[in-house]
Every structure is written in C-alpha cells, then in structure tokens.
Amino acid sequence: MEDIILLGIGGHAHSVVDSIERAGKYHIVGFLDLEEKKGIAYRGYKVLNVDSQMEQFFRNGVENAFVSIGYMGHGALREMLYSDLKxxxxxxxxxxxxxxVIAEDAVMGEGIFVGKRAVINAAAHIGDLCIINTGAIVEHDCDVGSFSHISVGSVLCGGVRVGQRTLIGANATVIQERMIGSGCIVGAGTTVRRNLEDSYTVCCRDDTRMVRNL
Ligand SMILES: CC(C)(COP(=O)(O)OP(=O)(O)OC[C@H]1O[C@@H](n2cnc3c(N)ncnc32)[C@H](O)[C@@H]1OP(=O)(O)O)[C@@H](O)C(=O)NCCC(=O)NCCS
Known part of the structure; x- marks a missing residue:
C-alpha cells in the first residue's frame, strides 16, 4: 500500500478515512492540522504536525496527500493547501x-472525494478538489467546477453546469440543463428550476427565495 497524508481531521475527514480504509489502496500516515490539534487522533491516525510542515513528509517519502477539509461555502484554506501540496x-x-459508481467516460480532476453510493454518470466532468458526497447523483453530461461540493443526497439532472466553489445543499435538486454560477449556495432541499448567476444563495422548497452573497 502507498502512504498518504491527510490535511484536516474534522468531520468530513472521518468519511474520507472510512472510504480509504474500505478501498484498501492507501496506508494513512496521519493528519496535518492546526497546532492545537496536535496529538488528537481518529481511528488511531494522529495529527502529526501543522499544515505548514507538509514538505517534511514529502522529503521522507510520502508521495500522496489529500485535503480532507469539508466545504460549506468557505474554501480559501482548502485551495491554499491544495496549491501548496502541488x-x-x-x-x-x-x-x-x-x-x-463512476461511468467509464466521466472525466475526473484530482483531489476529489466521492462518497458512499454516489453516482457520477456518463460523460460528466468533475473538477479538482470537488466533493461528491454520500448518495449524491451527478447525471450524464453534467459539468461541476473545481472546489464545489455536491452534498449528501442531492441530484444534478442531466446536462447541469455548476461553477467553481459552489455548494449544492443536502437533498437539493437542479433540473436538467440549468446553469448554476460560481460561488453559489443552493440551500438544503431546494429545487432549482432556473439558472443562477455567480454568487447567489438560493433556498426554500423551490427557488423563489434568492439573495446575492456579500
Ligand atoms: C441556505 C442556507 C445556507 C442558509 O443559511 P443561513 O444564511 O444561516 O440562513 P438561516 O438559517 O439564518 O435562515 C434564513 C431564513 O431562510 C430559511 N432557510 C434556511 N435554509 C433553508 C432551506 N434550506 N430551505 C428553506 N428555507 C431555508 C430559514 O428558515 C430562515 O427563514 P426566516 O427568515 O423566514 O426565518 C442553509 O440553511 C443551508 O441550507 N445550508 C446547506 C446545508 C447542507 O446542505 N449541508 C450539507 C452537509 S453535507
């Protein structure tokens, strides 16, 4: 098994650890996180050092790393760590x-987490560092921009385009061929029937309550 180091020991990291263990391809060396988290552990994997020490592990032969911090609309740290790792x-x-389940012709970037029973269907494209969370469905021909999070149980119908750094909330649905901009938040349970420009938050059972993010 190849060694891997994980950045971030929060809740999302627990899902990541479980999937890594189930897949059996990587051996988790431990976590990097904040100074005050040093020594804490999940399933026996400890926070070994602070994020800024990531180079030390690479020099010691750990070639793989993964950003295991979740994304709920504020992703500057995830993007910075990703860039440093690269x-x-x-x-x-x-x-x-x-x-x-990921279709043969789906095109995947890197650093992506795909959770339990998620489906990425034919000819879909998923950008770098996206999270396709538990039970989410990304249908055929969808395009999801980098750093976005398609939350648990949500559905992107065929041909939907999602920009970068967008959060599609739990159990939300975007109907076919719609375009959701970058930096958007689609509230949990919302059904989106129209296009959404960049930097909008939309919530409610349908998409009638819409505000522009500050
Ligand atoms: C949309 C969302 C970002 C709004 O968060 P917020 O800005 O903190 O808003 P508040 O909780 O203060 O709610 C503001 C109003 O919107 C309503 N509202 C919030 N989220 C809603 C939703 N998903 N559907 C319908 N109404 C919603 C609230 O009831 C409240 O209504 P009121 O003004 O009449 O009292 C948040 O509720 C949400 O849905 N986040 C996604 C969570 C998620 O999917 N997590 C996935 C983890 S994997």
Missing amino acids: KIGYTIPNIVDPSA
Whole structure:
C-alpha cells in the first residue's frame, strides 16, 4: 500500500478515512492540522504536525496527500493547501468509496472525494478538489467546477453546469440543463428550476427565495 497524508481531521475527514480504509489502496500516515490539534487522533491516525510542515513528509517519502477539509461555502484554506501540496510535488489522488459508481467516460480532476453510493454518470466532468458526497447523483453530461461540493443526497439532472466553489445543499435538486454560477449556495432541499448567476444563495422548497452573497 502507498502512504498518504491527510490535511484536516474534522468531520468530513472521518468519511474520507472510512472510504480509504474500505478501498484498501492507501496506508494513512496521519493528519496535518492546526497546532492545537496536535496529538488528537481518529481511528488511531494522529495529527502529526501543522499544515505548514507538509514538505517534511514529502522529503521522507510520502508521495500522496489529500485535503480532507469539508466545504460549506468557505474554501480559501482548502485551495491554499491544495496549491501548496502541488508546488511541493505531491500526488493528489481521488478518494472514491468502493460503493460509488463512476461511468467509464466521466472525466475526473484530482483531489476529489466521492462518497458512499454516489453516482457520477456518463460523460460528466468533475473538477479538482470537488466533493461528491454520500448518495449524491451527478447525471450524464453534467459539468461541476473545481472546489464545489455536491452534498449528501442531492441530484444534478442531466446536462447541469455548476461553477467553481459552489455548494449544492443536502437533498437539493437542479433540473436538467440549468446553469448554476460560481460561488453559489443552493440551500438544503431546494429545487432549482432556473439558472443562477455567480454568487447567489438560493433556498426554500423551490427557488423563489434568492439573495446575492456579500
Ligand atoms: C441556505 C442556507 C445556507 C442558509 O443559511 P443561513 O444564511 O444561516 O440562513 P438561516 O438559517 O439564518 O435562515 C434564513 C431564513 O431562510 C430559511 N432557510 C434556511 N435554509 C433553508 C432551506 N434550506 N430551505 C428553506 N428555507 C431555508 C430559514 O428558515 C430562515 O427563514 P426566516 O427568515 O423566514 O426565518 C442553509 O440553511 C443551508 O441550507 N445550508 C446547506 C446545508 C447542507 O446542505 N449541508 C450539507 C452537509 S453535507
């Protein structure tokens, strides 16, 4: 098994650890996180050092790293860590739970997490560092921009385009061929029937309550 180091020991990291263990491809060396988290552990994997020490592990032969911080609309840290990892030369694989289904011709970036029973269907494209969470469905021909999070149980119908850094909330649905901009938040349970420009939050059972993000 190849070694991998994880950045961030929060709640989302627990899902990532479980999927890594189930897939059996990587051996988790431990976590990097904040100074005050040093020494805490999940399933025996400890926070070994602070994020800024990531290069030390690469020099010691750990070639793989993964950003295991979740995304709820504020992703500057995830993007910064990703960029630092790339500069050092880490390989940033996709972590895909064995129960997920990804079509042969789906195009995947890197650093993506695909959770349990998620589906990424034919000719879909998923950008770098996206989270396709538990039970989410990304239908055929969808395009999801980098750093976005398609939350648990949500559905992107065929041909939907989602910009970068957008959060599609739990159990939300976007109907076919719609375009959701970058930096948007679609509230949990919302059905989106129209296009959404960049930087809008939309929530409600349908998409009638819409505000522009500050
Ligand atoms: C949309 C969302 C971002 C709004 O958060 P917020 O800005 O903190 O808003 P508030 O909770 O203060 O709610 C503001 C109003 O919108 C309503 N509202 C909030 N979220 C809603 C939703 N998903 N559907 C319908 N109404 C919603 C609230 O009831 C409240 O109504 P009121 O003004 O009449 O009292 C948040 O509720 C949400 O849905 N986040 C996504 C969570 C998620 O999917 N997590 C996935 C984890 S994997």
